[in-house]
Amino acid sequence: TACSSRYVLSQMHPMWQGPLAVPGGDRQSPIDIVVRKSVFDSQLKHLIADYDPTTCQQIWNNGYSFLVEYDDTTDKSTLKGGPLQDKFRLCQFHFHWGESNAWGSEHTVDRRLFPAELHLVHWNSDKYSLFEEAVMEDNGLAVIGVFLKVGKRHDGLQKLVDALPAIRHKGSVVEFTKFDAGCLLPNNTEDYWTYHGSLTTPPLTESVTWIVMKQAIEVSHDQLAVFRSLLFTSAEEEVQKSMVNNFRVQQPLRGRTVRSSFS
Numbered sequence: 001t002a003c004s005s006r007y008v009l010s011q012m013h014p015m016w017q018g019p020l021a022v023p024g025g026d027r028q029s030p031i032d033i034v035v036r037k038s039v040f041d042s043q044l045k046h047l048i049a050d051y052d053p054t055t056c057q058q059i060w061n062n063g064y065s066f067l068v069e070y071d072d073t074t075d076k077s078t079l080k081g082g083p084l085q086d087k088f089r090l091c092q093f094h095f096h097w098g099e100s101n102a103w104g105s106e107h108t109v110d111r112r113l114f115p116a117e118l119h120l121v122h123w124n125s126d127k128y129s130l131f132e133e134a135v136m137e138d139n140g141l142a143v144i145g146v147f148l149k150v151g152k153r154h155d156g157l158q159k160l161v162d163a164l165p166a167i168r169h170k171g172s173v174v175e176f177t178k179f180d181a182g183c184l185l186p187n188n189t190e191d192y193w194t195y196h197g198s199l200t201t202p203p204l205t206e207s208v209t210w211i212v213m214k215q216a217i218e219v220s221h222d223q224l225a226v227f228r229s230l231l232f233t234s235a236e237e238e239v240q241k242s243m244v245n246n247f248r249v250q251q252p253l254r255g256r257t258v259r260s261s262f263s
């Protein structure tokens with residue numbers, strides 16, 4: 001699908017750090033969410049995530065995370081409501097994680113780090129016809145962030161974990177179908193924070209309405225360990241590097257307000 005494409009790892013920085021500051025970038029992501037400074041907005045609606053599992057197509061290792069990609073040529077898997085005025089199409093989801101359970105998330109809540117963070121990536125199909133167009137526009141993308149914490153095994157995640165050994169190396173792709181991305185959302189989807197930010201990887205475009213769920217999902221220690229068995233490197237490279245710490249550091253808030261859907 002259009003929403004994912006290979007891009008060259010720059011030698012200066014590992015991919016996920018990207019340039020430390022984007023020239024003129026005053027709405028960069030991720031950020032630290034300071035709970036007591038977030039502003040309750042009663043106008044924020046319920047999130048309506050309507051995902052069709054039959055649009056799930058493949059899972060692949062793109063050299064900085066692993067992506068589960070959806071067919072985004074129709075409005076079959078959509079996100080509406082919440083802070084959004086338009087309808088957004090799910091195109092992919094991926095994760096960021098650490099080498100230990102002590103860190104790994106991109107966003108933090110009052111500086112609290114989580115071992116991993118899920119990103120469900122959507123683009124505005126009311127206004128644009130392709131991900132590539134939307135990714136360059138102010139209101140082009142909506143990304144749901146869900147924190148992962150270590151606890152009981154996540155049965156829905158296991159199907160995905162079982163597919164990872166087949167995509168250990170950068171560039172490997174396997175068919176992955178009938179996966180309901182909705183099973184990765186927390187039970188409570190009413191409580192979230194939202195703010196205007198950017199992609200957390202190059203091109204770091206400031207086109208994202210971020211929706212960060214307050215409730216984390218629980219996954220087991222062993223499930224997270226399988227994430228860390230992935231490799232940044234392709235099968236041909238002589239030195240294999242574990243895919244860990246693929247997160248960007250928190251960026252300055254630059255006067256932005258983080259709104260909350262709950263008081």
Ligand SMILES: NS(=O)(=O)c1ccc(C(=O)N2CCN(Cc3ccccc3)C2)cc1
Pocket residue numbers: 003004005007119121131132135143198199200201202203
């Ligand atoms: N971590 S995050 O949620 O912020 C996130 C990161 C990457 C992507 C993503 O699919 N791409 C980033 C750009 N890339 C390549 C590209 C495509 C078109 C135009 C220009 C560049 C694809 C989406 C969300």
Ligand SMILES: [Zn+2]
Pocket residue numbers: 094095096119200
């Ligand atoms: Zn991400």
